[in-house]
Amino acid sequence: MAAGARITSIDEVPERGSHLFTVSDSHGTDREVILVRCGEDPGVRAWVNVCPHEYQRLDRGRGAAMREGEIICPKHGSMFDACAGDCDNGEAAGTTLTAVEIAVEDGAVSLVDEGYTYRHDGPRDNDDDDNDGPSSTSHIGF
Template identity: 65%
Template structure:
């Protein structure tokens, strides 16, 4: 049995895109986190829902833009590997997304990171999150 909170069924994580949820960090701040598909075991990874270059959310409620196993920043187009979180292009080149520990077991995805406490599905309730001023379309 996993020592963590069930976030979602593995099937709820889209093949292309993300599953958005909110957790409380160690400093009691609400943080948006995303589950994304990954070709390596366990098949799902979790990341903080924010570009490392600027305060831009990947998933604004309708799934993160993804292409070829990479998460795309909606502002400048930097691409982050969905499995490792690493970015080797654009404004965020040389950075990596902050990871979040999850475990996949019995068809479910569980939050097992001691730095986060699961709160709810979806994004932070208020609209004070970062916005994109990009005209990039996906």
């Protein structure tokens, strides 16, 4: 079995959308992370739940918007490759999502990134102002 905290089973990660969970970083700050499907082994990737261009949560509690293997930022519509985390379009062009190391073994997805400690499934407990998410300036409709 992979060393690290079990997050979920790979079968529980939606084909479109994301699985949201919370970790604590080395400073004790809670961070949200999303698991998304990816066409490359091991079949899923984990990313910190923030657009690197401007603080915006990609998954605001209902799953990240995705289209054709890309995660869509709800603010400007920039699209990030679900496998590599790179963006080559829109306001976030040239940026990359922050990766969180995971392992998949026997269908179980585990957190193995030494920089984070698994806390719980779902969003951070202390989201006061950003639960409603950004107002969109994107031309992409969902």
